[in-house]
Amino acid sequence: MSDPRVRREVEGSKGRYVFEQDGHEAELTFSILSPQRVIADHTGVPDALRGGGAGLALVTRLVEDARRDGFLIVPLCPFVNAQRRRHPDWADAFDA
Numbered sequence: 001m002s003d004p005r006v007r008r009e010v011e012g013s014k015g016r017y018v019f020e021q022d023g024h025e026a027e028l029t030f031s032i033l034s035p036q037r038v039i040a041d042h043t044g045v046p047d048a049l050r051g052g053g054a055g056l057a058l059v060t061r062l063v064e065d066a067r068r069d070g071f072l073i074v075p076l077c078p079f080v081n082a083q084r085r086r087h088p089d090w091a092d093a094f095d096a
Helices: 055-067 078-086 087-092
Strands: 005-012 014-021 024-034 037-045 071-076
Touching: 005 037, 005 055, 014 055, 024 055, 037 055, 055 071, 055 078, 055 087, 071 078, 078 087
Parallel strands: 037 071
Antiparallel strands: 005 014, 014 024, 024 037
C-alpha cells in the first residue's frame, strides 16, 4: 500500500514522486518515454531523511503505479536499479 507521504507530480513528459516529512523532501524524478515506458532518472534523499525509508517509499509507489497504469520502468537511476535487484517480486514492473 502506498505511503501517504508520497505524491506524484507530472508536467508534460517529466515528473517526480515526492516524499515529505518534517519539512524535508526526497524525490524520484522520471521521464515518460511512451505510455508503456517510464525512465526512473534520479532519486535524491536529503541527509535528514536518509535511513528512514524515504527512498524505498518512492520506488514502491513507482512500482505500484507501473502495475496499475500498465507501464514498465527503465531503471537508469542507480538507487532504483538497486531496489529492483533487492525485490525480485517487482520484476514484472521493470524493463531491464
